[in-house]
Amino acid sequence: MLVIKDLVKKYGDITAVDHLNLEIGKGEFFGLLGPNGAGKTTTVRMISTLTPMTSGSISIDGQSPDRNLTSVKLKIGVVPQHNNLESEMTAWENLEMHGRLYNMPKAIRRKRIVELLEFTELSDRAGDLVKTFSGGMKRKLMIARALMHRPELLLLDEPTVGLDPAVRRKIWDLLKSLSSNGLTVLLTTHYIEEAEILCHRVGLMDKGKLVELGSPDKLIEKVGKFVVEFFEDGETKREFFETRDDAVVFASKLHGSVKIRSSNLEDVFIKFTNRRVGD
Numbered sequence: 001m002l003v004i005k006d007l008v009k010k011y012g013d014i015t016a017v018d019h020l021n022l023e024i025g026k027g028e029f030f031g032l033l034g035p036n037g038a039g040k041t042t043t044v045r046m047i048s049t050l051t052p053m054t055s056g057s058i059s060i061d062g063q064s065p066d067r068n069l070t071s072v073k074l075k076i077g078v079v080p081q082h083n084n085l086e087s088e089m090t091a092w093e094n095l096e097m098h099g100r101l102y103n104m105p106k107a108i109r110r111k112r113i114v115e116l117l118e119f120t121e122l123s124d125r126a127g128d129l130v131k132t133f134s135g136g137m138k139r140k141l142m143i144a145r146a147l148m149h150r151p152e153l154l155l156l157d158e159p160t161v162g163l164d165p166a167v168r169r170k171i172w173d174l175l176k177s178l179s180s181n182g183l184t185v186l187l188t189t190h191y192i193e194e195a196e197i198l199c200h201r202v203g204l205m206d207k208g209k210l211v212e213l214g215s216p217d218k219l220i221e222k223v224g225k226f227v228v229e230f231f232e233d234g235e236t237k238r239e240f241f242e243t244r245d246d247a248v249v250f251a252s253k254l255h256g257s258v259k260i261r262s263s264n265l266e267d268v269f270i271k272f273t274n275r276r277v278g279d
């Protein structure tokens with residue numbers, strides 16, 4: 001569905017995206033996981049044609065996304081990181097405006113708005129101005145808006161950043177149900193749990209480069225399913241093991257603060273980059 005080849009974006013001396021290669025299949029839920037400044041937003045902006053690329057290529061179902069190419073534009077729905085809803089308009093009007101921009105006939109527009117407000121549990125706030133909405137409600141409305149024209153590929157840039165855990169879980173459920181209905185999703189995040197829970201495959205991104213790629217389980221297997229965390233020489237160190245028994249044997253020889261736990265994507269990220277996703 002989405003093929004990215006040798007994609008580069010430079011801002012002066014800064015290489016925000018550095019020769020990125022990536023293929024995302026139809027119906028896949030793919031996550032770009034990385035710390036602030038890794039180049040995730042820039043990648044999504046290039047796919048959605050908001051930022052021109054320096055070099056390389058992007059193709060969606062064999063077509064290059066071009067601002068003026070309606071057939072490709074129709075295939076993509078975008079949920080940007082920052083709220084760009086019309087705050088002086090109601091939820092309904094925001095969706096209505098999007099439907100008009102995409103030339104959806106009136107009857108279809110109305111039906112879709114009702115459906116999406118219900119899906120995002122915003123039906124009872126349809127007539128309220130967006131400026132009265134909570135952060136979570138705004139984010140849900142942005143997802144509804146991106147889905148208005150029935151895109152085949154949904155791009156989400158940090159969809160739950162700044163939201164409290166309960167609202168975050170609600171949004172995860174919405175995204176899971178979209179994915180189980182066959183929508184292709186590309187999400188960027190710096191939340192480990194978000195990537196682990198939602199994504200079929202994850203690309204670890206650091207300093208504009210894709211460092212590792214695979215399913216969360218496969219990536220974790222690469223480093224070892226269990227980790228012993230211990231404090232030595234003034235710093236927290238980690239050793240990885242394939243089995244809990246091996247981890248226990250190693251841990252039993254250590255003194256002081258020692259913890260055995262299952263490995264996660266944060267461990268994978270640290271192992272391959274020497275940095276934390278939260279850095």
Ligand SMILES: Nc1ncnc2c1ncn2[C@@H]1O[C@H](COP(=O)(O)OP(=O)(O)OP(=O)(O)O)[C@@H](O)[C@H]1O
Nearest residue numbers: 011014015016034035036037038039040041042043
């Ligand atoms: N418009 C711009 N002008 C100059 N530099 C930019 C611009 N946009 C991004 N950058 C730089 O490109 C690099 C990648 O930024 P990008 O926003 O893509 O990272 P990110 O992984 O999405 O992080 P975040 O989650 O903080 O947005 C950073 O070094 C950033 O400072």
